[in-house]
Amino acid sequence: MNYISQFIIDFIDILNEMSPYLMLGFFFAGVLKVVFPQRFIDKYLGQKNSKSVLNASLIGIPLPLCSCGVIPTGISFYKSGATKGSLVSFLISTPQTGVDSILVTYSLLGLPFALLRPLIALVTGFFGGILANKLDDSSESIQVENIDSDCSSENKDTFRCDTKNMKKRSKLYTLFQYAFVEFLQDISKWLIIGLLLAAVISVLIPNDFFTSFIGNDIIGMFVILLTSIPLYICATASVPVAAVLMMKGLSPGAALVFLMAGPATNAATITVLSKVMGKKIMWTYLVSIISGAILFGILIDNFLPREWFDIGGLHKHMSAHEGHWELPDWLKCGSSISLALLIINGYIQKSICP
Template identity: 75%
Template sequence: MEYFNQFLRDFVQILNEMSPYLILGFFFAGLLKVAFPQKFIDKYLGKKNSRSVLNASLIGIPLPLCSCGVIPTGISFFKSGASKGSSVSFLISTPQTGVDSILVTYSLLGLPFAILRPIIALFTGFLGGILTNKVDDDESNTVNTNKTTNLNDCDNNCNSDSNTIAIKRSKLYILFKYAFVDFLQDISKWLIIGLLLAAFISVLIPNDFFSDFIGNDFLGMIVILIASIPLYICATSSVPVAAVLMMKGISPGAALVFLMAGPATNAATITVLNKVLGKKTMWAYLISIITGALLFGLLIDNFLPREWFTLSGIHHHTAAHEGHWIIPKYLQWASSICLSILILNGYLQKYLSRKRNFKNNDSEKTLETLTVTVNGMSCNHCKNSVEKHIGALKQISNAEVNLEQKRLFLKGESIDISIIKKELKSLGFEYGGTLKN
């Protein structure tokens, strides 16, 4: 019972530390969504040169994409004409950071870590893109030009006769819906897992466990790297885990390795890269992340002052960094309650969406439709990617994804399932069969 009570206390304390910065980060995520539409991002990634690779890293760093969401987005860039180097640069830099993750890093790990993370993401993304362009000359991506617009590209064109106030309201709606519904839905599951894992480690693993049993900082980095590469964890939820691991004795450099390799690599990403972009690109991707993680981990442990990386968050309120503002308790609790309500609302919206889809399916049984099971979809970015690319096919008049059921509902004339299979495979998803309506 004592362990359980301590677990709850640690969980709530970590949540209170993170929640104000998370809410602020989600808000900035919505601003980025409105300020930088998809076509703006696509424009700067097409050339096979260092400038396009750098653009991809710079674009990816602030974007609040979860580790699974970055896969269909990166593959979408590639299919839209981006070079392999630019696509890999985006795939490496984006999941390591994000405006929400940077703010949470500041809240729990302090300012030096918050500054270093985007710098390192930029370096490793650029390195991975350049390396990919050097080792992989096969640029076999095919731009889909069957349709120039679809439901996802209508933000600026579909309501040209609307007045200015309506447009502003629409953008405000997009901002808050993306920030506190769509993006929050994508990240909430892994955020909760990260918080639970951090509290679990805090209670069960003795203090100084890593320093006592491993004893060598570089060996600690290797252990963390091996554990992190197949692990699925998003940039934001990796922060409390890294903070608790530092409390248990791992070096700041090893914590950085976890913050890099955990979000940037996982079994799903590696599989998709190998299947869609090729084995050479996949190895360039992994080598860049591993090299960057170890290089910067050694730099932090051996050349930067250790006191820069003294924890300012969990259990360390009295020894906070100079200049690190401690948020009042009432604001922490209010933010935690607000965040919890938003997460619950996200799950409620998923449930209501599923009910609406069931009703729509029943009402459209008389129409010429096709239902396809799609394996591998796990977030709203996966959903948007499938809808965008399948919906752009000439034979398809409408494509709609039910994420909960992993199903793609199609309407069109003379639908060729072999083309659908090929398009899904090129996006990194798996065709799971066709259901009769």
């Protein structure tokens, strides 16, 4: 019974810490949707050079797309004329972070991690895109037919429903409809899974698990990497899991490996990439993410002060790290209730218009 009550307490505490930043992140996602239309994004990815690769990474970083949602978007860019390097750069940078996950990272892991995530996403995306362009010696057109994956069917149903009922709407309506209905529907299931997983880890895994049973930061990185590559978890949902793992003794570098590899790779993404782009590009994608995750993990553990990544305050009350300004309880609870109601509304909307 103690496990159940502690699970509920930890789940609510993590949710309360995340919810205000999630709501703000969803709002910014809606702003991006209105301010940067699809034609603007398509325009800058078509040249086989470093500029297009950099553009793809810069465009992808703030976009709130998970590793499943990024597949049809990236392939759409490619069919419209984007190079393979631009596509790989976009596929690497986009799912690692987004405006919503950056804010949630700040809420649970602190400012250094919130700044490092988009920077590392930019560097690894750029490196992967340049490498893909160097290895690409083909000029054949892409063949995309019947591409599907476990995590894209929901988005297709939502798209059909939205298209069926599409009318001329104001930008304000589009902003809130996308932010708090469409986008929230896309990630709500994985967000719930991430929160549940974080609470389960918090209750079941003993404190100092990684320092006591693994005892080596490098080994910890590879253990996390092996479990992260096939796993599906979105950039936002990965944050509470990483925070709880750090509470159990996982090094900041290994936590970064999880934050990079978990959102950017999964079995569905790897399968679709191999089918559409070929094994050479698929391996370029994986090697870029894996090498980048390990390299930056080692740099963080060995060259940055550990106190930058101290989340002792989170351990005491699932709050942000020591010295971090506390949001008022009424705002946290109100945001959690609002988020829960919006998620419930999303499932009702799906049942009404499957």
